[in-house]
Amino acid sequence: MTGITEVTGAEELRVDGVSVELAGARLVHEVSLAAAAGQVIGLIGPNGSGKSTLLRCVYRVLRPAGGTVRLDGDDLHALTARDAARRVAALTQEHPAEFEFTVAEVVAMGRLPHRRGLGGSPTAGDRERCAAALDRVRAGHLAERAFPSLSGGEKQRVLIARALVQEPRLLVLDEPTNHLDIAHQLEVLALAREAGPTVLTALHDLNLAAGHCDRLYVLAAGRIVAAGEPGEVLRPELLAEVFGVRATPVRHPGTGALQLLFDRLP
Amino acid sequence: MSDPVRRIPTVPLALGLATALAASLVCGVAFGASGIELPDVLRLLAAGLTGGRLDPDDASAYAIVWELRLPRTLLAAVVGGGLAATGVAVQALVRNALADPFVLGISSGAAVGANAVLLLGAFASLGVWAISVSAFGSALLAMVLVYLAARTAYGLTPLRLVLTGTALSYGFSALTTLMVFSADHAEAARDAMMWLLGSLGGATWGSVPIAAGTVLAGLAYLACAAGRLDALAMGDETSASLGVDPDRLRRELFVVTAAVTGTVVAVSGAIGFVGLLVPHLARILVGAGHRRVLVVAPLAGALLLVWVDIASRTLLAPAELPVGVFTAVLGVPAFLLMMRRRGQAFGGRR
Numbered sequence: 001m002t003g004i005t006e007v008t009g010a011e012e013l014r015v016d017g018v019s020v021e022l023a024g025a026r027l028v029h030e031v032s033l034a035a036a037a038g039q040v041i042g043l044i045g046p047n048g049s050g051k052s053t054l055l056r057c058v059y060r061v062l063r064p065a066g067g068t069v070r071l072d073g074d075d076l077h078a079l080t081a082r083d084a085a086r087r088v089a090a091l092t093q094e095h096p097a098e099f100e101f102t103v104a105e106v107v108a109m110g111r112l113p114h115r116r117g118l119g120g121s122p123t124a125g126d127r128e129r130c131a132a133a134l135d136r137v138r139a140g141h142l143a144e145r146a147f148p149s150l151s152g153g154e155k156q157r158v159l160i161a162r163a164l165v166q167e168p169r170l171l172v173l174d175e176p177t178n179h180l181d182i183a184h185q186l187e188v189l190a191l192a193r194e195a196g197p198t199v200l201t202a203l204h205d206l207n208l209a210a211g212h213c214d215r216l217y218v219l220a221a222g223r224i225v226a227a228g229e230p231g232e233v234l235r236p237e238l239l240a241e242v243f244g245v246r247a248t249p250v251r252h253p254g255t256g257a258l259q260l261l262f263d264r265l266p
Numbered sequence: 267m268s269d270p271v272r273r274i275p276t277v278p279l280a281l282g283l284a285t286a287l288a289a290s291l292v293c294g295v296a297f298g299a300s301g302i303e304l305p306d307v308l309r310l311l312a313a314g315l316t317g318g319r320l321d322p323d324d325a326s327a328y329a330i331v332w333e334l335r336l337p338r339t340l341l342a343a344v345v346g347g348g349l350a351a352t353g354v355a356v357q358a359l360v361r362n363a364l365a366d367p368f369v370l371g372i373s374s375g376a377a378v379g380a381n382a383v384l385l386l387g388a389f390a391s392l393g394v395w396a397i398s399v400s401a402f403g404s405a406l407l408a409m410v411l412v413y414l415a416a417r418t419a420y421g422l423t424p425l426r427l428v429l430t431g432t433a434l435s436y437g438f439s440a441l442t443t444l445m446v447f448s449a450d451h452a453e454a455a456r457d458a459m460m461w462l463l464g465s466l467g468g469a470t471w472g473s474v475p476i477a478a479g480t481v482l483a484g485l486a487y488l489a490c491a492a493g494r495l496d497a498l499a500m501g502d503e504t505s506a507s508l509g510v511d512p513d514r515l516r517r518e519l520f521v522v523t524a525a526v527t528g529t530v531v532a533v534s535g536a537i538g539f540v541g542l543l544v545p546h547l548a549r550i551l552v553g554a555g556h557r558r559v560l561v562v563a564p565l566a567g568a569l570l571l572v573w574v575d576i577a578s579r580t581l582l583a584p585a586e587l588p589v590g591v592f593t594a595v596l597g598v599p600a601f602l603l604m605m606r607r608r609g610q611a612f613g614g615r616r
Contacts, residue, residue, distance in 0.1 A: 085509025
């Protein structure tokens with residue numbers, strides 16, 4: 001398939017022929033994708049298509065059964081956990097509420113891979129970075145609140161701040177807009193783009209994907225079936241085949257941006 | 267919109283607790299069944315520390331203070347600190363604030379070994395060390411069993427650990443009960459009961475240094491791991507994305523917890539509730555950050571157990587009550603209060 005691994009500008013992330021197996025089942029089949037520095041790359045596909053599994057392989061919860069994940073040419077799975085965490089930050093879908101960490105404590109955890117020694121208490125520099133990151137996501141006022149007591153949108157902003165203080169080259173987002181109202185969905189994606197590093201995000205909402213990603217990769221049954229700019233990828237035939245819906249592309253009357261209307265297939 | 271979290275500054279709190287602990291250690295030595303006046307206690311302690319001369323009249327008081335009460339009080343502090351610290355570790359390990367060092371089955375495993383000595387006279391060749399050695403050995407054996415049974419291809423998961431530990435605990439308790447029933451003398455069954463509820467009566471200068479060394483080593487490890495414990499408490503995926511391998515950390519914690527719990531249980535029996543309540547109390551005071559919790563919880567645990575031990579041997583003197591009775595009497599209402607106070611914070615989602 002052509003076009004899958006072409007990027008313009010300096011290439012940063014390259015996923016090369018990655019397969020992932022869990023309990024003997026192959027969930028991701030030889031997936032390749034690439035991203036240039038600063039790009040926002042979207043991963044779309046129906047439930048169970050392997051989006052989260054692929055992302056978990058990129059942020060190193062899972063090891064690939066085959067293939068490599070390279071960032072700036074370095075194989076992420078050959079690095080130590082700490083070295084990898086200085087380059088890749090992730091917003092996962094887990095939100096445990098068992099322990100009442102404050103927002104400031106949650107953000108400070110992002111400095112963990114940068115700390116020296118085993119215990120390593122936070123330095124003055126760490127604290128400044130954390131305060132600045134919280135301000136950047138407009139959550140400075142939340143610093144002393146208990147993280148589990150925050151609303152969904154506030155939590156995601158705080159987790160983006162934690163990812164920022166990790167100072168990563170790549171930010172991985174696993175469905176970051178889940179359970180958020182529309183204003184917070186738009187805000188989270190805008191913040192991710194402003195954050196600076198290359199972004200790889202799984203998204204369910206195809207209109208959000210169209211509006212916020214530079215490139216999209218479409219996963220179905222663990223394989224990439226299409227890749228390219230949103231306008232090239234989000235074609236009605238492909239969406240009918242992959243998602244089983246009838247899509248009607250329209251243009252935003254104000255901005256001219258691509259929007260999709262969905263109906264059930266007859 | 268909820269209020270900012272209110273917390274007590276850690277350093278003054280820790281200093282206060284340390285001061286209170288020092289004073290309580292003196293109280294622990296001063297109070298007891300035989301009335302020795304406080305000035306005499308202080309004089310005898312000073313004499314013991316500096317090697318000064320004693321009147322022959324003081325010999326029995328000196329023996330009580332130096333050979334019985336001091337090691338016992340120090341052991342109470344060591345055991346309390348150790349149980350509180352392992353409580354913190356286990357709660358992070360299984361990511362559940364309702365867990366304690368005993369949910370992993372380690373203490374009921376230790377009970378099997380201890381009661382084999384008490385009731386069946388096993389390891390008689392080891393003399394006074396028989397109970398401790400046997401309890402520690404069977405605690406480690408229990409740990410290995412729980413570990414092997416809970417292990418999966420993907421490492422140790424919190425739920426599997428808790429379920430396996432609980433299930434095997436029942437098995438170990440059944441073994442202990444079987445031994446109690448098959449023992450042919452009533453005295454032994456009473457000994458077994460005392461041990462199951464915890465007692466510091468067996469403290470000697472032989473057991474204190476070993477227990478103290480193990481607990482301090484465990485604390486040193488946990489203090490170094492504080493940042494990683496924070497990450498683990500936020501979830502396995504988050505932990506991995508922050509550069510902390512959750513499976514590796516969990517394995518380390520498992521070994522440290524088993525060693526400290528095994529040692530502590532071997533010298534003091536199964537003292538419940540300290541490892542569950544004290545970490546919880548520490549989090550209410552200073553928040554969930556492990557760097558602070560691991561300073562406050564061991565001090566508070568030591569303080570609590572020193573006073574519980576004083577109560578257990580003075581309230582009905584000269585009779586002695588099991589320490590576990592007091593920790594349960596204090597623990598159950600405190601636990602229920604805390605649970606009401608925390609409300610929705612238990613059990614996960616909100």
